[in-house]
Amino acid sequence: xxxxITDLCFQYRKSLPLFDHLTFEIPxxxxxxxxxxxxxxxxxxxKLIAGILQPAKGQIDIIIPGEAGNDLHFGYLFQNxxxxxxxxxxxxxxxxxxxNRNTSPDxxxxxxxxxxxxxxxxxxxxxxxxxxxGGEKQRLAxxxxxxxxxxxxxxxxxxxxxxxxxxxxxxxxxxxxxRKGISIIWITQELHEIQMADYVIALKHGRVVWNGQxxxxxxxxxxxxxx
Amino acid sequence: MVxxxxxxxGKNLSVLNSMSVxxxxxxxxxxxxxxxxxxxxxxxxxxxxxxxxxxxxGSGKTTFSRLMAGVISPVSGxxxxxxxxxxxxxxxxxxxxxxxxxxxxxxxxxxxxRIVMESGRTDLxxxxxxxLGKFSLDYNVIKGKNGYELSGGELRRLAIALSLSLSPDxxxxxxxxxGLGFQGKQQLFTIxxxxxxxxxxxxxxxxxRLIRKICRNFWILHCGRLIFxxxxxxxxxxxxxxxxxGIDILSxxxxxxxxxxxxxxx
Numbered sequence: 233x234x235x236x237i238t239d240l241c242f243q244y245r246k247s248l249p250l251f252d253h254l255t256f257e258i259p260x261x262x263x264x265x266x267x268x269x270x271x272x273x274x275x276x277x278x279k280l281i282a283g284i285l286q287p288a289k290g291q292i293d294i295i296i297p298g299e300a301g302n303d304l305h306f307g308y309l310f311q312n313x314x315x316x317x318x319x320x321x322x323x324x325x326x327x328x329x330x331x332n333r334n335t336s337p338d339x340x341x342x343x344x345x346x347x348x349x350x351x352x353x354x355x356x357x358x359x360x361x362x363x364x365x366g367g368e369k370q371r372l373a374x375x376x377x378x379x380x381x382x383x384x385x386x387x388x389x390x391x392x393x394x395x396x397x398x399x400x401x402x403x404x405x406x407x408x409x410x411r412k413g414i415s416i417i418w419i420t421q422e423l424h425e426i427q428m429a430d431y432v433i434a435l436k437h438g439r440v441v442w443n444g445q446x447x448x449x450x451x452x453x454x455x456x457x458x459x
Numbered sequence: 460m461v462x463x464x465x466x467x468x469g470k471n472l473s474v475l476n477s478m479s480v481x482x483x484x485x486x487x488x489x490x491x492x493x494x495x496x497x498x499x500x501x502x503x504x505x506x507x508x509x510x511x512x513x514x515x516x517g518s519g520k521t522t523f524s525r526l527m528a529g530v531i532s533p534v535s536g537x538x539x540x541x542x543x544x545x546x547x548x549x550x551x552x553x554x555x556x557x558x559x560x561x562x563x564x565x566x567x568x569x570x571x572x573r574i575v576m577e578s579g580r581t582d583l584x585x586x587x588x589x590x591l592g593k594f595s596l597d598y599n600v601i602k603g604k605n606g607y608e609l610s611g612g613e614l615r616r617l618a619i620a621l622s623l624s625l626s627p628d629x630x631x632x633x634x635x636x637x638g639l640g641f642q643g644k645q646q647l648f649t650i651x652x653x654x655x656x657x658x659x660x661x662x663x664x665x666x667x668r669l670i671r672k673i674c675r676n677f678w679i680l681h682c683g684r685l686i687f688x689x690x691x692x693x694x695x696x697x698x699x700x701x702x703x704x705g706i707d708i709l710s711x712x713x714x715x716x717x718x719x720x721x722x723x724x725x
Contacts, residue, residue: 244608270612270640311611311638314557355494363489367516367665389611392637395515395665396705400712407716421640424713 233260233296233415235281240290242280250276250438254290258433260384260415263406265429265446267420272435274419275311278386281417282308294384307382311389311419313369317361322353322372325361329380343379351375352401367395374402385409385416391425403428423451476543478628478659479505480527484536487526497522497683499536504676504688506629506659509651511674513667515704518680521556524631524663528553542628549628556633556663558618567609567617568602574621583624590620594646611638619647623654630654633663648673667706679704 235258243249250273258264266274279285281292283306296304310316319325326344335343348354351371361369370393377385391399406416406428418429426432432449434442442449482502489495497519504510514520525531527538528551540549555561575583588598594616606614615638622630636644651660651673664670670677677694679687687693687700694700701707 247604247608268640269642270616270638271610275610312557365517365521389638393516393634393665396667396709398516400708403712403716428716 233294234258235260236291236293236295238291238293240280240292241288242276242285243288244276251280251287251290252438254438254440256433256440256443258417259431260294260417261413262430263410263416263418263428264431264433265418265420265426266433266435267426268435268441269421271437273438274435275388277435278308278388278417278419282306282386284308304383305380306384306386307377307380308386309373309377309388309390311392313361313373313393316373316376317369320360321357322359322361322364323348323357325372326376326379329376333380347375347379367393367398370394371398374405383414385414385418387416387418389419389421391420391422475656475659476628477505478540478542478549479503481539481541482536483539485526485533485538486535487522487531487533495519495522495683497526499523499685502678502685502688504678508675509655509660509662509673511670511677512661512663512680513670513677513704514665514680516665517682519683520663520665520680521633523680524633524661525553527551527629527661528631540629550625551629551631552622552625552627553631554619554622554633554635556637558614561618565606566602567604567606571602571621574625578625586624586626587621590623590650591617593650594620594643596620612640612643615639616643616646619650623650627658629659629661631661631663634665635662636664636666636669667704668709 237257238255240251240254241249242251266277268274276285280287294304308316317325319328323344326347327340330340330343348357351374353368353372353375356364356368361372364372370390374390390402394402406418409416410430418425420426420429426449427446429446432442432444432446433440434449480503482499484501485497485499487497495517512520512524522531526533530553540551542549571584571587574587575581591598591601596613596616601609601613601617609617615635619632619635622632635647639647654660662670662673671691676690677687678685679694679700681704686703687697694706
């Protein structure tokens, strides 16, 4: 399974082109880290893959062998959980993704309870997302994404707002999901997270400047550092 | 690392006006959240080099720093600042955890114009351009853009640059490195080294590695209570506190993880 990006062109209004005829492939049977400095195009690329943004030109194809693609859908975790959370209550927020997938009320109840426990939000079930701390909001956004069992996860710097215990909880989750064969594309600027991934793609000013196995990623970060 | 260490050592502090804070019977709770309560009975601190406020999520860091900045008022108790001159209340600028919430939906040029008008200082334009430049942001390039057209890191650099340009007595930076990237962090360290000569700095973060790099003194909040106030030497000796707030847990986890990965590879 892989994502094939062909001749991709994209620019924001009043800005110079970010992606200018970009062509490359992302392997999908592992954890792939996308790294690069601020403004390199990491989040834009993820949004283009997810279909949140539309390219001006070019194509993004998910190449799936056999019929594995029938139920396959993306789960997207935004950099800022406020961009992701739409409901006024934690429990309703968790049910939202399932409501959009025609889940029966009984099944929905079971899945919401499980997610509340798994992401340590049981005590906050009636709270408004506005009253949650940054880390709690990120856990809610993550739980809301995972509740529909997506096959490909797109994570935009998911640890940014997490405290160290929640961060390790997420790392264990990523390790567990990888074992289950779920594909993960993980935007990160932390060297230890790049090293935890299997494959690394480094972007700079909208171009791929390095890609390969994470074990070969240069520790000096020269590909991340912008001049 | 070298720059961060230089900031921590706190050179040239003599040109900085001395300032202290005294907190008495501070009590805060949100109207619609019955469980959380921030309660600090007594705390006195003489600002001397960058101060780090660390805690787990939900510990009350942002609430406490917003109380310090006067953005919100306590239910009871008080926070009193004292400066050398004693004639005026110090100017405290708070750079928020989520600049996106303020900077989206408005043209950058209009927002900067509003800040300049409210401050009554036309010289602020020069100062803002100066700090934007130090963060590799060109005013002429970004002025016509709306906040949503900037990346997460660009928004944060813009927010910090605006805060710095106001020449505060105390600058409170809430989670300043989120989304900044390698270059942005280096720029922030360089700027902090410069700004600490004229402003006191308080860094609020859930990332202790960052606070340790920059700060000389640490406040640690846990479940709305201040459980530590001291320097690294004192914290190094206090294993109980380190365990409660997970100071060493990430490095332990990573060591174990990479060791087991290596064993599997062999």
